[in-house]
Amino acid sequence: MRKLFAAFLFCFATAAAAQLSIEVTGAGAQRIPIAIAPFAGEGALAQGISAIVRADLERSGLFRPLEVPVANPPLTEASGVNYAEWRTRQADALVQGSVAARPDGRFEVRFKLFDIVKGADLSGVAYTMSRQQARTTAHRIADFVYEKLTGEKGVFSTRIAYVVKRGNRFELQIADADGAGEETALASFEPIISPAWSPDGRRLAYVSFENKKPVVYVHSLADGKRQVAANFKGSNSAPAWAPDGSRLAVSLSRDGGSQIFSVSPDGSNVRRLTQSAGIDTEPVFSPDGQTLYFTSDRGGSAQIYRMPAGGGEAQRVTFDGTYNVSPRISPDGRLLAFIARNGGKFQVATMDLANRQTQILTDSDKDESPSFAPNGRMILLATVNGGRGVLSAVSSDGRIKQRLSLSAGDVREPAWGPYIK
Amino acid sequence: MRAIWIAVFTAGLAACSSSPTEQAPAGVEDRTSGTAKPDTTSTTPIAKVDVTGTGITGQDPAVKTGVLAQRSIFYDLDQYDIKDQYKPLVEAHARYLRDNPGRKMLVQGNTDERGSREYNISLGQKRSEGVKKMLLLLGAREDQVESVSLGEEKPRSEGHDETAWSQNRRSDVLYQGEY
Structure with a gap:
């Protein structure tokens, strides 16, 4: 039991010693x-x-x-x-x-x-x-x-969340969209993954391993209060907010396998949404709240599917290759961003949902966790550069690329926050 | 500070004692020290906790010797079935659980670092559930075993090649008091 203390968590504000700096490596044709x-x-x-x-x-x-x-x-x-x-x-x-x-x-x-x-x-x-x-x-x-x-809204006053790993210490941090002014919302000696902003930008849902297994928490940023949203027997992960903030879609293994459930942010109203024999995870709502996109291996390989947000028959969305995961939908609902494995490379790709045209956006090979800016213009992602985890951003047309680097530690699991009201 | 310890301790207890489909209470930790308010420069005093060298208390020495001391099952790439060489290990733990109905076990599934972190949670879960299934077939009871996944988050080897990855595609079995 004493080992539980290793998961001791605390909140504090940090000095601006390890600020993210951003380097633009590509630019639009007509600036x-x-x-x-x-x-x-x-x-x-x-x-x-x-x-x-x-x-x-x-x-x-x-x-x-x-x-x-x-x-x-x-x-x-x-x-x-x-x-x-x-x-x-x-x-x-x-x-x-x-x-x-x-x-x-x-x-x-x-x-x-x-x-x-x-x-x-x-x-x-x-x-x-x-x-x-x-x-x-x-x-x-x-x-x-x-x-x-x-003619489109700017996102300079929005914030981003990400996880920094330094040695055996994990910190969930919040910074301005330019990487400045970072603050630590949560520090732990166990991993933290999958931060997801509530639509009003006041709370983050995430997965913490502080109890030696994945548990989904909802963390109020202003006062640091946390609620357990999902802590069932087995693994609890992949939180995604419904656009109205009323519930989360999560992946739970409580009934065996990884299946998608709907749950209120306080952990009540649990309802199973998928019924497959395989893996169903990484749910994400379409911006209109009507559809859930998710990753499943029900067809024999990891692919992206969609189904009505209340559950129901699923349709396969990706078909090229044998590993297409981590779906995200652009704020206008038109574009699907995801991670595609090409050869041994994991890269950010987009699919135009109207004509299914697919485009690989990056030339890196260990991309993870894409996240749209609230205006849909840029996609933030985690990748590896020089053996270290870094954040990077690419415009959703692939033309503009930015690298965000932190002076120390591995950075991963970025999530771009909503517009500040 | 004491209130924090109690909150953490209680949350831990709740997690350990949860029955199969019961969710641990949606407790709210009241940590008045922490804020995410902009422009706060004061830092909360942090109590230093030394967790190095903690012995496992109340452990049955039997699980620290012989085949019961073996706790890891390794997998080939994209494989989830228990290889023949690890079956005696699983059988021994199943026998121990059957003979000691008061003991509980956590099976943690792990994957290598490649691919989506969340998808790897699901793949690790597939591994740990395979171990649990075999334990139950061999006499352990459902309420004695919880299978969970750590995905790629807790690698045993930090390298980035097949040697490291083969160490990380793994299920670990831990008895209550060891986690």
Whole structure:
């Protein structure tokens, strides 16, 4: 019994010693040239604002930030714009802004976005924030610019979850989408896998081995409270949230074999959804909540199937090869991302669900755990580079690639969180 | 700090004593120290717990000697059946469980590192259930044996080649008090 203490768990906030850094290794063909002027007064903040906005937009692979000459006096959102001059610098868009300290110790951040090609003011926003909210504010500005210029919502202010292994220690961490500001939600001497964000972004479901077997927990991030969602005899794993947050689909072996069940987040209302003689696992809901995709070996090899979310007859979805696993559905419901084994390589692939066209997106060979960004543009995944677990991201059209590396330890099991409401 | 120990201890007890289809209570651990609030820089004091060198208490010495001391069954790639060479091992443990109806066992199935972590949980489960099935056929009772899977998460060998993988495609049998 004393060995149970090895599974002693605790929560705490970490220093920013081992931050994820992101390297873009591919980019879109037509990147929007954009000038982001230094914000007047941003020197009052440790990291400023404009540099974070610039880094966010550049990392997306859709923007090409331009050098901006030093202006005196510094440009602000209220400065006039010399469109002709910016056109000669070949900027298509321009951001100008300012940071001002308020008497209450907080700051006011204002900015405006300009369309240089059309010579138009695309409006802006003013935020009141504490010093600690500077990064969040910068991500929100980047989201604003991204949405105005690309027409789709930005994901710079969303968060990601992942597991870091250092020696025999496992930490479930949460970071900004750019890898900064990471915090540890759970630390354990036993493995943690399969984190899944609740649709409101307040809770994570995951599998922890702290009781020497896989058990599904639901963890409230704000207060660290945990509930056991599934701890039956046998193995309990693969949690997936229904889009309305009311229940989880999980894989349980309580009746023998691995079968898919529906369970409430507090562990009540358990209902079996599949009845096969083989393995059924890795359930995931379609965004409309109507369909469950899952992995099964019922046809003799590991393939992806789908069935009505309440259970019922399953249809096979993947047919090429003998190992297609870990299904995920894009937020618009059109694309299936999964892991395909090709030769000895495990790679991220997508299938267009309308015409079943399949595309391999990566050239790595140990890919796992794909996860769509909430706007569907990028897919986050775990892979191995130089013998170490790293996170990487690829655009769902395969064109843009990013590598996220941590200074120490193995990183795995990424999950991209929802939009922050 | 004491409240945490009690919570962990209680959760552990609940897990150990759960009957076949009964779910351990959906307990809520109240750990007031931990938060995921942004901008928190204070760290909770962490009680250091030394779990090295803990002896197994109350163990029957019989399970530490002879064939009962053998606890691992290894598998070929994509195989789940117990090879002939491991049958005497399973038979001995089945006999012991039959003769000691108060003893309980956990069978942990494991896989090598290749492929999906979750799918590997299911493959490891297939291995441990194969062992459990044979134990039951040979006289152990259903309520004495729990089969679970650790998938690829607890490799015995950390290497990335067939030598390591063959060590990791494995079922381990543990008696209550050993896990």
